[in-house]
Amino acid sequence: MDEQFSAPLDPNRWYIDDTTYGSGNVEEHWYDPDNVVISGGTMKLIAKHETKTGSSGAAPAMSFVSADGVNHASPRTGLPAGSRAYTSGLIDTRNAGIPTYFPLFSKFEMRATIPHGQGLLPAFWLRRKGGASWAEVDIMEYFFNYRPGETKTSLHFPNSIGTNASQQRKFFETPTSGSSGFHTWSMEIRPALENANPLKDPVIFMAKLDGVQSSYYKLTNEQTIRDLHMIDRTTGVAPAAGKSQVWDLAINLAVGGKWVGCPDQQLGFLPIPNRCSRSQALPSGDATTCDMTGLYFANFPATMEVDYVKVWDLGY
Template sequence: MNNSYIHKKTKALQFPSLLFVMLLLISSCETDDAQTVATFTDLVIADEFDTEGAPNSSIWTYDIGRGPNGDGWGNQELQYYTDRTENVKVENGFLLITAKEESFEGATYTSARLKTQGLFEQKYGRFEARIRLPYGKGLWPAFWLLGNDCDQNIWPQCGEIDVMEYLGDSPTKVFGSVHGPGYSAGEAETKEYSLPNDRFDTGFHVFGIEWGPEYINYYVDGNLYNQITPDDVSGEWVFDHPFYIIMNVAVGGSFPGSPNEETTFPQTMLVDYVRVYKNNRLN
């Protein structure tokens, strides 16, 4: 693995407040009828990944395996998720989620999927992470939220908020989406963000949302590029209850397709920090 990422990190916020930037940019944002949003300034949880070894067990747990039905988590993904240090660890101030090509428990790839389910869940707020993404056909990293009632209200009724999804063979683009009843999978409400004159696999970028009653705003490096409201979705708005965080690197599946002969392994998603803020009037 290329160790060029190892450096002394500056833990101060890398970008201005998302809300402040949003107010500056809102007049030029491509979305129409932008909402008046709350100010999310109260830091609720932050993982700066400063302790070597396994991720903080008071924040993170894991999904293990090929999915509840053994079908690649409903997406025909090819990896087996583990909690092994080969696939997930904290090192030099970063969380590393590594996809490997290897035979393991009947799968041909391994990776990791971390989640805060049962440990941290929140309704509304600002959720952000600073990440460097991997590269290669068939890689599908994501930073996303899932409704905490999915055991009772089966997906997509519980709701899904994709803060960032990325296809490894399109290194200049990410997607921000929501899934709910009537607008899920290929019918999700989504928008693409293209990085000008740069790539997401060569440096770190901050991906975030600001989520309040009847709106979710999407940002890359403080740039507001998407807003989703109840008027934008073709079904029920289900984003009014707590959600938990998921971070993973999938391999293959219905969205990215399979790796090809040019995809090299291992491939690692590096996470500098994860931070969540709230507004006490809303939370």
């Protein structure tokens, strides 16, 4: 794939989501196709502070009550069914007219600007094709309220290695309200050994930021390796021709939720888990005691601008 965003998105390659993505992570947006704009050779995912309403099935009710049973986001109690307080954009290849998946051993790259500010969560990520198991590769996520100016690469696998197999951060720029520069994030997934045995040999995940290595992980769990190769757990049968199409690709700009804080609540505070964002600890007293150093709220509309997305089949 070499997507330069020089023309309207091909519906056979990309799907422009119209969804709230359920109520995962208690995010406050509704992904609206109108918030995905192709112009001037780039794609803009635009987050807006506006209410969108629809069916209760599309937008389940959400509660802001934390695990201790208290609504720390008071006076807000959550969002009613059928309504969201913000809109934004998400595109993916899984739901395209011709669902597109990429080989396990591939390189994925995006050049983009990402906005700064509490309440925003831009991401460039991979999801494993459906099966007996799952996996997610977050090539780039930005939790501004946790580490301003640092993006994070995360690997999420099931089985004995746990949900968060690896999480590594890298500085990309000094935050400036309302502006950011273009940067390049990539992930290369390849075998650790030549002539690798797909039943057990390790898989390497290596991320780069602006061409410099930013994270490295060697997957050695044999069941997870078999799952990534799409080997059926019951029959032991591998995909035809021995070449598994594993990953779909998604790009989005989320608003609010458990991990990035509310865009219109207490700065430096995560009300759902009830902890300070920078220290990841309970507030000392009330939420106004959380460390707010270097933090500020996101400005709306906020834009994630994508110059290109490229995928290379590494040919193993």
